[in-house]
Amino acid sequence: MSKGPLLDENVRNKITQLEYKDLSGKEDKIRMIYKKETGKELPEFKIYSSKDMEIGKKSGFDGAAIHFYDKKNKINQIYYIFRGTEPAKDFGDVVYDALGIGAGKKNNQIQDAKEMYDRIEKKIEKSDLKVDRYGDGHSLGGNLIVTLGLITKNFKDIRGLNDAPVNVKQLMKIDAQFGKYVFAKSGGIKDIPPKDVVNLANVYYKKQKATISHTWVKGEPMHAQSFPNSWYAGNKVTMLGDLDTEEMINIGKYPFQKEAKWNPVYMIDQFRYNLGVKTILGGLGFANDHVKQETLLDLPNKSEQYLEHIKKYPFLHLGEIKAGVALGAAGGVNLLTSPGGFSQVYKGISQRDQAKLHGINYVVKYTEANAMKTYYQVFDSGSQEEILLDYEQMKKFVYYCANVIKDKEANLNALKQYLHSEINEVFEAKKKKLKMKISREEASPQSFMEKADKDGATLAWFGQKRVAEKVTFDKTFDPLDDSVFTPVEEIISSIQEEVTYYQKFLEAFFQNFEKMMEADESVASDIKSMKEVVGGI
Amino acid sequence: MFDLDFTHTGTTRGKYTFEFDGDDFKDEQAKRIKELIKKDQEVNEKLWHAKSYLENQTGEFADAVKSKLEVAERGYTLRAQQYDTGAFQHIMSFMHSVKDMHKREYEIRYKESMDESELT
Numbered sequence: 001m002s003k004g005p006l007l008d009e010n011v012r013n014k015i016t017q018l019e020y021k022d023l024s025g026k027e028d029k030i031r032m033i034y035k036k037e038t039g040k041e042l043p044e045f046k047i048y049s050s051k052d053m054e055i056g057k058k059s060g061f062d063g064a065a066i067h068f069y070d071k072k073n074k075i076n077q078i079y080y081i082f083r084g085t086e087p088a089k090d091f092g093d094v095v096y097d098a099l100g101i102g103a104g105k106k107n108n109q110i111q112d113a114k115e116m117y118d119r120i121e122k123k124i125e126k127s128d129l130k131v132d133r134y135g136d137g138h139s140l141g142g143n144l145i146v147t148l149g150l151i152t153k154n155f156k157d158i159r160g161l162n163d164a165p166v167n168v169k170q171l172m173k174i175d176a177q178f179g180k181y182v183f184a185k186s187g188g189i190k191d192i193p194p195k196d197v198v199n200l201a202n203v204y205y206k207k208q209k210a211t212i213s214h215t216w217v218k219g220e221p222m223h224a225q226s227f228p229n230s231w232y233a234g235n236k237v238t239m240l241g242d243l244d245t246e247e248m249i250n251i252g253k254y255p256f257q258k259e260a261k262w263n264p265v266y267m268i269d270q271f272r273y274n275l276g277v278k279t280i281l282g283g284l285g286f287a288n289d290h291v292k293q294e295t296l297l298d299l300p301n302k303s304e305q306y307l308e309h310i311k312k313y314p315f316l317h318l319g320e321i322k323a324g325v326a327l328g329a330a331g332g333v334n335l336l337t338s339p340g341g342f343s344q345v346y347k348g349i350s351q352r353d354q355a356k357l358h359g360i361n362y363v364v365k366y367t368e369a370n371a372m373k374t375y376y377q378v379f380d381s382g383s384q385e386e387i388l389l390d391y392e393q394m395k396k397f398v399y400y401c402a403n404v405i406k407d408k409e410a411n412l413n414a415l416k417q418y419l420h421s422e423i424n425e426v427f428e429a430k431k432k433k434l435k436m437k438i439s440r441e442e443a444s445p446q447s448f449m450e451k452a453d454k455d456g457a458t459l460a461w462f463g464q465k466r467v468a469e470k471v472t473f474d475k476t477f478d479p480l481d482d483s484v485f486t487p488v489e490e491i492i493s494s495i496q497e498e499v500t501y502y503q504k505f506l507e508a509f510f511q512n513f514e515k516m517m518e519a520d521e522s523v524a525s526d527i528k529s530m531k532e533v534v535g536g537i
Numbered sequence: 538m539f540d541l542d543f544t545h546t547g548t549t550r551g552k553y554t555f556e557f558d559g560d561d562f563k564d565e566q567a568k569r570i571k572e573l574i575k576k577d578q579e580v581n582e583k584l585w586h587a588k589s590y591l592e593n594q595t596g597e598f599a600d601a602v603k604s605k606l607e608v609a610e611r612g613y614t615l616r617a618q619q620y621d622t623g624a625f626q627h628i629m630s631f632m633h634s635v636k637d638m639h640k641r642e643y644e645i646r647y648k649e650s651m652d653e654s655e656l657t
Contacts, residue, residue: 389596490623505609
């Protein structure tokens, strides 16, 4: 039986940080990190680095792997660690990287990552112990490790740290089986809408998704970017740092989407904005096709002047993105006339300091400080988009609603009790009280006569004197009139409808919630037991 | 109205009606039914408060859940008036029934005399 992972998140983060100085020959440093974190000694291990293996010289790919093998203790674990492009980035670099992913035409880094993986796997396959594979990658390295995990389908756990998303169109090219699957499912259409490809990827890579998580520093720019075909495959996101930090602007998303649904000014502005983004992405793809030997995403010196300019002055280019003048597709629109473009630039400038949060150092720092909150990454049935769900909050919501619905049912029962018992009890009590009064009067007929007959009509009749001997009251009682019950019955029936509405509401919520969380076995079983506790819903 | 038998000792043939005093029944009962209705409203308000758990959730799923609760809230606001009216009708009918119940018919048997000494 294989053991649990040797390296915890803190150690893995620190090793990913160390990978920026190249892991080759860093055995002692790794032992030291582990010892400091756990107080224990590491078993024997071997480091493989892309540099030593002479992989990635052209593409700029940098990665390493650490293989732990201890037959006696049945340990056979390998950790693949891929670095990003630069340890410290500014907003422009990050957006530029995200744009590159959005363009999705360059495969050479993932090809190198796969080559490294294949060569290492050949070396470690001799062991009779089953190997457990783990993966970590920061920034673009995150994109690579996640892509590798999806195509090899044999990782136990993958973590993307402030990672760039996967590009599903690129994935279709790299993973031929997935490409065929998409083609078959879409009925052979050539230009399948990106959203549909992402949906199909969610189904096709369902198992692999469950092994992938993302760790993002709140407010860092990379994860806020979304572009057609970009996909954060995974099932959990851990947010680090100050959770009140506002998310960075998303260049790929028009900022006034809600308004654009009904306001024609925003509608047109959104169209131009999206066209601009599409043009930029198309431009990067175009440039990539023509700049063969240069790494589009990584090298600082681009032969294409405009790409260099985007990298250095991203805010200047936001206007161009909007207007689509980067490649001359749709020019002539002033940034100041565009509410969407202006808003992005204005907000982006105020958030400029947040760019530093993208660095691996912040991931290490905040994980160590345990400043984190984990969200589940699920498919939202409403928007048909991936969303982050705070499971604990949702759980509280379910219990809270279930309890309130139970309170409502209890109150409804109190009303029913009132209708079926209390009204009659009150009526009977009144009857009883009245009967007692009657008995008292019947016991003293003469005094009753005096009380009842104030004008002396029955006591004196044409001068005659009368003495009461016996008074007999009618002791039959009619039942209460229907008009006493009907209004309460109507109230009850209406509240009963409300209870049914809320029960159905919670039932529907549960169905969606279960569907959304089905990828995670432990959560699925948690929901099952939650249903049992809630009961009757 | 009266149909009396003028025998020396006799029983009234007619029936008289005497109204017994009621009590503060109306207020007591109104308090009770209103309390039940108010409790229901408090429960609903509590349920709508559940939205606060979804405040920081993204996506249309959470929005749809929030909007379902908002629809329920709007519907209840309209129904609340009907509940008040219903409670009032119930109380008035109940009060009248009880009041009517206190109007009791009775018969009386008496002795009568022309001479005062006969009575003592």
